[in-house]
Amino acid sequence: xxxxxxxxxQSIRKFLVRANKxxxxxxxxxxxxxxxxLDSLETAELSxxxxxxxxxxxxxxxxxxxxxxEILDFYEDPAAVSS
Amino acid sequence: xxxxxYDPAAHYDRxxxxxxxxxxxxxxxxxxxxxxxxxxxxxxxxxxxMIAAAELAPGLRMLDVGxxxxxxxxxxxxxxxxxxxxxxxxxxxIEKATARAAGLGIAGATFEKRDGTDNGLPDESFDRxxxxxSSHLMPDRxxxxxxxxxxLRPGGRFVLCDIIRRREIPFLxxxxxxxxxxxxxxxxxxxRMDPLEHYAQLAEAAGLEVDRADDLTTETLPTFGRWQAxxxxxxxxxxxLLGTESTDTFERSLGILDAFWRDGTLGYGLMSARKPA
Numbered sequence: 176x177x178x179x180x181x182x183x184x185q186s187i188r189k190f191l192v193r194a195n196k197x198x199x200x201x202x203x204x205x206x207x208x209x210x211x212x213l214d215s216l217e218t219a220e221l222s223x224x225x226x227x228x229x230x231x232x233x234x235x236x237x238x239x240x241x242x243x244x245e246i247l248d249f250y251e252d253p254a255a256v257s258s
Numbered sequence: 259x260x261x262x263x264y265d266p267a268a269h270y271d272r273x274x275x276x277x278x279x280x281x282x283x284x285x286x287x288x289x290x291x292x293x294x295x296x297x298x299x300x301x302x303x304x305x306x307x308m309i310a311a312a313e314l315a316p317g318l319r320m321l322d323v324g325x326x327x328x329x330x331x332x333x334x335x336x337x338x339x340x341x342x343x344x345x346x347x348x349x350x351x352i353e354k355a356t357a358r359a360a361g362l363g364i365a366g367a368t369f370e371k372r373d374g375t376d377n378g379l380p381d382e383s384f385d386r387x388x389x390x391x392s393s394h395l396m397p398d399r400x401x402x403x404x405x406x407x408x409x410l411r412p413g414g415r416f417v418l419c420d421i422i423r424r425r426e427i428p429f430l431x432x433x434x435x436x437x438x439x440x441x442x443x444x445x446x447x448x449x450r451m452d453p454l455e456h457y458a459q460l461a462e463a464a465g466l467e468v469d470r471a472d473d474l475t476t477e478t479l480p481t482f483g484r485w486q487a488x489x490x491x492x493x494x495x496x497x498x499l500l501g502t503e504s505t506d507t508f509e510r511s512l513g514i515l516d517a518f519w520r521d522g523t524l525g526y527g528l529m530s531a532r533k534p535a
Contacts, residue, residue, distance in 0.1 A: 214448070214450065215429075215432060216432065216436060216439050216440065216443060218429075219429065219432045219433040219436045219439075220436055220440070222429075222433050223433055223436060234429065234433075235429075235430060235433065
């Protein structure tokens with residue numbers, strides 16, 4: 176069975192392809208300027224996609240993950256899993 | 259169209275023709291003093307305000323950052339006796355601008371492919387630096403302003419006008435309105451808007467003295483109605499040039515921009531600053 180972490184990574188990779196970013200970027204890659212280069216609108220789009228796919232997302236609960244790994248860690252938090 | 263068929267110059271011509279039909283000959287916003295005047299009068303008024311802020315005089319050496327296809331630069335040379343170096347990162351833009359100047363027999367306007375945020379020009383080599391609606395497409399705003407300050411001679415002037423952000427947009431609001439912002443990005447490119455005060459702060463930090471920061475949001479609001487009227491008038495030709503999807507996106511953008519102007523999210527500003535002598 177796929178974990179929420181795995182589903183989240185699939186959503187992120189799907190988003191990166193759609194946004195014409197490096198879909199093979201490592202999980203420690205920065206989401207922003209020196210890494211994937213997401214701007215505020217792209218971050219909002221990623222946030223919405225994660226919420227659509229997983230029911231919640233770290234950005235809309237006030238967290239500001241800096242890397243793909245930090246997004247994935249959010250989905251291992253029991254509070255996120257239960258929301 | 260296949261990749262092999264793609265001709266950047268022809269594409270540039272089509273887009274330029276379409277934008278000319280939609281936005282008018284000057285390809286920028288208008289400043290409406292009464293609200294009833296034609297778009298051409300209003301765009302001329304914005305240019306006039308930039309010229310007044312620049313305090314142009316014959317013989318001055320001017321840098322036009324984001325020169326487009328060179329029309330403003332040629333006009334400034336012809337009407338004000340300045341010499342202009344126009345810079346843009348678009349190779350096609352340089353070709354078109356150079357051809358325009360040659361066709362008009364204007365020797366005082368030259369064009370080079372350079373990045374406004376790292377222009378590579380000598381220190382203190384210009385009397386004026388000018389950025390008309392080009393800054394929102396340059397993400398490194400600080401570098402743009404500091405580069406303009408660097409190349410100005412003491413006593414020189416920097417003038418800029420552009421779309422501005424008039425308030426903070428909270429993340430959740432941005433998320434809720436992401437489709438509206440995505441339409442704007444699709445229609446106008448990956449722009450980022452800053453408050454007028456931010457431009458002023460960058461200018462001060464670069465050693466300039468800001469002497470004008472005008473919020474022109476109210477005066478530019480009628481622009482969208484005029485662009486819509488132009489679209490209504492030229493819809494078939496614009497659709498032929500841009501395609502149905504891009505034309506529809508442009509039309510949707512007009513309602514979004516009008517709403518953003520009215521609700522205080524976005525607007526328009528003009529700033530000028532002087533380099534101390």
